[in-house]
Amino acid sequence: MKVTILGCHSATPRENAHPTSQFLEMKGRHFLIDCGEGTQMQLRKYRLKFTKINHVFISHLHGDHFYGLIGFLSTLGILGRTKDLHVYGPKGLKEIITLQLRLTSSYNEYHIVFHELESKSSELIFEDEKVRVFTIPLKHRVYTNGFLFKEKIGDRKLNIKVVKQYKEIEVCDYQNLKNGKDFVLENGTVLVNETLTNAPTPPLSYAFCSDTKYKENITEIIKNIDLLYHESTFLEDRADLAKKTMHSTALEAAKIAKLAQVKKLIIGHYSSRYKDLSLFKKEAKTVFENVVLGEEGLSYEL
Amino acid sequence: MKVTILGCHSATPRENAHPTSQFLEMKGRHFLIDCGEGTQMQLRKYRLKFTKINHVFISHLHGDHFYGLIGFLSTLGILGRTKDLHVYGPKGLKEIITLQLRLTSSYNEYHIVFHELESKSSELIFEDEKVRVFTIPLKHRVYTNGFLFKEKIGDRKLNIKVVKQYKEIEVCDYQNLKNGKDFVLENGTVLVNETLTNAPTPPLSYAFCSDTKYKENITEIIKNIDLLYHESTFLEDRADLAKKTMHSTALEAAKIAKLAQVKKLIIGHYSSRYKDLSLFKKEAKTVFENVVLGEEGLSYEL
Numbered sequence: 001m002k003v004t005i006l007g008c009h010s011a012t013p014r015e016n017a018h019p020t021s022q023f024l025e026m027k028g029r030h031f032l033i034d035c036g037e038g039t040q041m042q043l044r045k046y047r048l049k050f051t052k053i054n055h056v057f058i059s060h061l062h063g064d065h066f067y068g069l070i071g072f073l074s075t076l077g078i079l080g081r082t083k084d085l086h087v088y089g090p091k092g093l094k095e096i097i098t099l100q101l102r103l104t105s106s107y108n109e110y111h112i113v114f115h116e117l118e119s120k121s122s123e124l125i126f127e128d129e130k131v132r133v134f135t136i137p138l139k140h141r142v143y144t145n146g147f148l149f150k151e152k153i154g155d156r157k158l159n160i161k162v163v164k165q166y167k168e169i170e171v172c173d174y175q176n177l178k179n180g181k182d183f184v185l186e187n188g189t190v191l192v193n194e195t196l197t198n199a200p201t202p203p204l205s206y207a208f209c210s211d212t213k214y215k216e217n218i219t220e221i222i223k224n225i226d227l228l229y230h231e232s233t234f235l236e237d238r239a240d241l242a243k244k245t246m247h248s249t250a251l252e253a254a255k256i257a258k259l260a261q262v263k264k265l266i267i268g269h270y271s272s273r274y275k276d277l278s279l280f281k282k283e284a285k286t287v288f289e290n291v292v293l294g295e296e297g298l299s300y301e302l
Numbered sequence: 303m304k305v306t307i308l309g310c311h312s313a314t315p316r317e318n319a320h321p322t323s324q325f326l327e328m329k330g331r332h333f334l335i336d337c338g339e340g341t342q343m344q345l346r347k348y349r350l351k352f353t354k355i356n357h358v359f360i361s362h363l364h365g366d367h368f369y370g371l372i373g374f375l376s377t378l379g380i381l382g383r384t385k386d387l388h389v390y391g392p393k394g395l396k397e398i399i400t401l402q403l404r405l406t407s408s409y410n411e412y413h414i415v416f417h418e419l420e421s422k423s424s425e426l427i428f429e430d431e432k433v434r435v436f437t438i439p440l441k442h443r444v445y446t447n448g449f450l451f452k453e454k455i456g457d458r459k460l461n462i463k464v465v466k467q468y469k470e471i472e473v474c475d476y477q478n479l480k481n482g483k484d485f486v487l488e489n490g491t492v493l494v495n496e497t498l499t500n501a502p503t504p505p506l507s508y509a510f511c512s513d514t515k516y517k518e519n520i521t522e523i524i525k526n527i528d529l530l531y532h533e534s535t536f537l538e539d540r541a542d543l544a545k546k547t548m549h550s551t552a553l554e555a556a557k558i559a560k561l562a563q564v565k566k567l568i569i570g571h572y573s574s575r576y577k578d579l580s581l582f583k584k585e586a587k588t589v590f591e592n593v594v595l596g597e598e599g600l601s602y603e604l
Binding site: 040 | 313347363372373377397401402407443444
């Protein structure tokens with residue numbers, strides 16, 4: 001699992017201060033999370049395999065989280081994409097994109113499948129054989145979701161040394177063993193699965209939470225996850241502004257991380273009023289030790 | 303008069319290959335011409351006074367010429383703009399922008415005045431006391447206009463040494479002289495204006511022509527102008543593609559410049575298939591000497 005931060009600044013974009021977007025690789029899937037203006041340039045800059053993206057998740061309809069989407073989609077069309085692309089986001093996104101594609105006379109060869117979100121409860125919005133994605137209802141000035149990406153538990157791992165000791169176990173039996181089944185020898189002896197296999201690699205999980213005011217009940221959804229990105233637009237010195245604009249402070253992001261007992265926290269979505277970003281990390285560390293300061297181009301791999 | 307190229311590459315944007323946008327300063331006015339994705343970052347990068355822009359001109363509804371507009375307009379709102387902003391562009395642009403402002407719950411404090419263009423003939427679309435702007439109907443895959451920016455002829459310049467020799471000429475008479483009037487002395491002697499004033503500074507003119515196939519009759523509109531930007535997406539080696547996609551080659555851009563007898567030509571809107579841009583200049587120079595290769599950040603001042 002690998003997350004790459006393409007932009008982690010709030011509101012008005014500038015050079016080296018791109019708006020929110022992240023590229024997530026999980027079990028061979030490639031997900032784009034939010035898509036502020038300039039995202040397609042950032043994807044190219046960091047040489048990410050953006051044509052492999054099949055699923056785009058948009059948290060909310062504020063410009064710094066989706067104004068780059070139409071350009072990204074158009075570029076995929078120009079590059080000759082034919083495969084379906086799925087876009088998950090608030091109601092209204094489909095209207096914005098389709099109007100522009102129509103008025104620009106874009107004849108995309110590929111189909112954009114919109115999944116418009118309206119629920120205020122967490123819901124499963126994507127599932128395949130290896131990954132599940134759930135919404136995390138957030139609280140901001142407009143309807144907003146975070147997203148929880150969870151690997152499914154994989155196969156048990158064959159203890160091949162032990163397995164090879166039994167001539168009766170053939171290659172065609174391996175998948176049953178990986179699935180956790182015991183093996184019965186011809187003489188009736190039962191080989192308990194745990195003696196033939198080891199536990200699967202623990203599945204990883206990543207949650208993206210932006211934008212939101214401090215919302216304690218999201219910790220039920222993101223309990224014990226491996227990695228959490230939580231917005232921290234302000235420091236506590238401007239807690240008044242955080243409250244007014246429905247954003248979080250670095251301290252609040254850290255509180256969420258602590259309550260949810262996540263393994264690691266990445267912060268971002270910094271207000272441009274702060275010049276020294278290290279203060280965000282310092283503030284968060286006062287309540288949660290394992291903090292990473294989000295930065296453009298930062299790749300975090302587990 | 304000063305033109306700054308913010309982007310001069312075609313189709314899909316990448317780092318150091320931004321889509322079309324130009325910032326034009328003329329007689330103290332600040333105009334934005336086209337606004338591809340990332341334009342607001344480029345305006346900041348080159349430290350241009352983008353909050354002074356009151357008029358935006360969009361040539362056509364292809365993404366690489368206007369996908370940055372919604373972000374630019376939103377940023378002006380976030381920065382607290384209250385003054386009207388005028389946007390000139392094809393029919394449809396208003397619908398695209400207003401839908402996004404509505405769905406993002408953007409409460410701009412300023413008013414965006416849309417001037418939707420539909421005419422297929424050149425028309426005067428802006429005029430104040432110092433500048434006029436005309437459309438230049440172009441021929442592309444969608445409805446497209448170039449724009450001609452013309453300074454008005456200014457006041458005649460007082461020959462102050464001569465004027466001061468006549469005690470009867472008072473300061474309150476100066477504007478009449480600047481307007482070209484003769485002065486009659488008390489004794490009836492007529493002082494011919496040309497003896498008291500010099501000709502005004504010649505008014506400058508700039509034309510922006512992108513995107514378009516080779517269209518010879520635009521030379522009537524841009525005859526003898528000081529500076530012409532004309533697209534040159536391809537070289538003659540891909541004249542077939544230029545024809546098919548309704549773009550121009552560098553040679554064709556130069557032919558237009560020569561026919562219109564402009565003083566200088568800037569080329570741009572290069573296809574990403576070409577790595578060595580100097581070939582564009584070389585090709586154009588075979589028919590028109592005074593060519594500048596458009597580049598990001600290039601400022602051209604007259």
